[in-house]
Amino acid sequence: MSVCSRLLALLLAAALPAPALAAETYALVVGIDQYPHDVSLDGAVKDAEDVYGSMVAAGFQAVKFVDAEARKDAIRKAWTDLVERSVAGDTIIFTYAGHGAQMPELIAGDEADGLDEFLQLPGFDRSRMAETQNEIIVDNEMNAWFAEAESKGVHVLFVSDSCFSGGMSRSVTGKTRLAPAVTVKLSPPSQEAIAGANLKENAFKQVTVLAASLESQPTPEVIIDGEPRGALSWSFARAVEGSADRNGDGVITRIELEDYVFSNVKNQSEALQVPNFTPQIARSDSEVVVRLTRGLPAADGSAQAGGDQQAAATPRPVKSARDLGWTGSIALDIAGGGDRPANADGSGTPFRWDVATGTFYTPNGDVAAENVGRDRIQSVVDKFVLLDLLKAMASQNPGAVSLSPVRDIYAAGNRLRFDAPPGRYGNMLVFNLANTGEVQFLDMQTAGTNSAEFKLTDVEIVKPYGADHLVVISTDEPVDAIGAVLADRAATPAALLQALLTRLDGREASVAIQPLYTRETL
Structure with a gap:
């Protein structure tokens, strides 16, 4: 090709309209194990690393804060940066694994139960609440953050693997992601905590909140693959890897995410948890909450869902177990002596068999069977x-x-x-x-x-x-x-x-x- 021909081709290419791009997905991931002024957790950082890894593998632009990095000013700035970078049709996913807690409502009459919920960051100290109350994120503040994104036409999915109240009747040895309630009335930690009181989750049109459990339930850390984990974070990471995209069309609808998460949280928590969505009912059958096709040319003639173009459906490969x-094995601790059964030499937090009483316990501490003898x-x-x-x-x-x-x-x-x-x-x-x-x-x-x-x-x-x-x-x-x-x-x-x-x-x-x-x- 001559120089003139190449120049003409470049000019023609420059004159053609750029291909339409699929919406981008951004992610803000927070996980906290180490609480210097409260009971520390064991699996929240693993949750954050797992979710972050699935986000990055999916091609999302993600930022992560764990343990001491999780300061409110840093998280707030990261959120602001993501909102500024986003355009209408984009999605921001905010995931949190750590302690949640409650306190008397900041604005009188704002909450039906008289309590505000908050995410507890490592810097909060109940013995110095007035000095450290800036290291909590109150539900009102989160509403104000979400409103910033929604005003730009940006979708928000907030995944909270924490809890705010509840008790359990099962014997579970893992830690619960519930910090003690604050019993004294605090002043609002920010202007957003006041302004956000007028914003309710169910009033948002493009915000979906996925909580680990109902408010009446605890959110315990359970054993998954031998390690303490949050069942919701584990399930959400697998969902983002593509497992929730049941029809393989490159997006995860609210209904697909709900079906996937409900089942797998139940499986992994051994029925201790029931996740909670807000709004409780999907806004439409085709409402999209996670896009697995990002920043790529949108295929011509592709199906429409919620006004966004989707990639053509492709079968998902089925992996072996x-x-x-x-x-093919489990870890087993035998109390009282006795021969070790086959397939009981695995690693991780063990099951436990008390030979004298015949009681067989799960790694979570539940009684799985009684009167289990050597036979x-x-x-x-x-x-x-x-x-x-x-x-x-x-x-x-x-x-x-x-x-x-x-x-x-x-x-x-x-x-x-x-x-x-x-x-x-x-x-x-x-x-x-x-x-x-x-x-x-x-x-x-x-x-x-x-x-x-x-x-x-x-x-x-x-x-x-x-x-x-x-x-x-x-x-x-x-x-x-x-x-x-x-x-x-x-x-x-x-x-x-x-x-x-x-x-x-x-x-x-x-x-x-x-x-x-x-x-x-x-």
């Missing part, structure tokens, strides 16, 4: 190895099941109902992994039969007590061979594990898990 971190310990261990496999599968494609009434734990004589709605797959398996280590077959539906919702109604809680796990697997893969294993009255967790590894590992399948913790009396 081992690629997702499943090891049953292998089956109980194998159950939890199998359960870890099922949780790994569910992290990619969770299903939906429910128990009602909803409780942390059920007592002898309580009655409940279990529902498994029909899914989008042709085949379904339903079974229970009992606290005894037994596999109990409940139902199998295959293509060509009249598939329908599976229900257990008026189920009464009876002994033995501990932790059962009701499981529903839905898939288009053949399930007859797995069903044959389940239907065998001598079925064991080890046999079912092998069947699932052979038939479904790495293949598309939806997995729903419903933990069911019971005891004789509450």
Whole structure:
């Protein structure tokens, strides 16, 4: 090509309109373990690192503050910078893992319960509240921040892995992300704390808040992959990696995020938590809260959702359980001597078996099984190895099941109902992994039969007590061979594990898990 031809080509290229760009996503990530003036946490920084890593891998422009870096002035400046950088249609995701707390409302009549909630930063000291109250972020202030973004047409997703109130009936050894309440009335820490009192979360049009639990529940740190973690942060990180993008179109809708997070928080917290969205109902079926296509030319003719162009849907690869971190073993501490069962030499926070009493405890401190002798310990261990496999599968494609009434734990004589709605797959398996280590077959539906919702109604809680796990697997893969294993009255967790590894590992399948913790009396 001649010099003149090259020059003409460059001039023509410069004259053409630039391609439309997909909206950008920015992220502000905060995680605090070290509280010099309060009880420190164990998993909030891991949460922040995990979420930050998933954001960066997704191509988001992210900034992170952990422990002593998490000063209010630094966080406020980072937020201001992100809002200034954003344009209409962009998204800012703000995630927080650490202590939350409550205090008397700053503005009289502002809160229905008379209490303001706040995020507690490391510099806050209850013994010097007047001097250090600038190191809290009050809910009113957050409303003012959100309003700044919304005024520019910028979407906001706030993910709070902390708690502000609540108590639990389960025995959990992990720390709770709840700092003691402030009981004296403080002066507003900023002008924003006054102005923001007139702004309510449900009045925003482009702000979504995702909290780790209902206000009546605690937010405990639970053991995930052997380490203390926040179940919401872990689930949100997996969501951003793409697991919540069920149809593979490059965006995560509010409904997709809700379905994914509800199921996986329940799985990872062993039903201790129910996440809470504000607003409670999605604004539309196509409301987008996370965009996984950023700053790239928007494809011509792509589908529309919430006014934003989306990438063409592409199938998501299904990873094997081992690629997702499943090891095929658990860590087990044996109190009182005894031979170590197979598959019990894993690492991380251990399960615990008290040989003298026969009590088997989860890493979270719950009683998982009673009267576990040497004749049953292998089956109980194998159950939890199998359960870890099922949780790994569910992290990619969770299903939906429910128990009602909803409780942390059920007592002898309580009655409940279990529902498994029909899914989008042709085949379904339903079974229970009992606290005894037994596999109990409940139902199998295959293509060509009249598939329908599976229900257990008026189920009464009876002994033995501990932790059962009701499981529903839905898939288009053949399930007859797995069903044959389940239907065998001598079925064991080890046999079912092998069947699932052979038939479904790495293949598309939806997995729903419903933990069911019971005891004789509450």
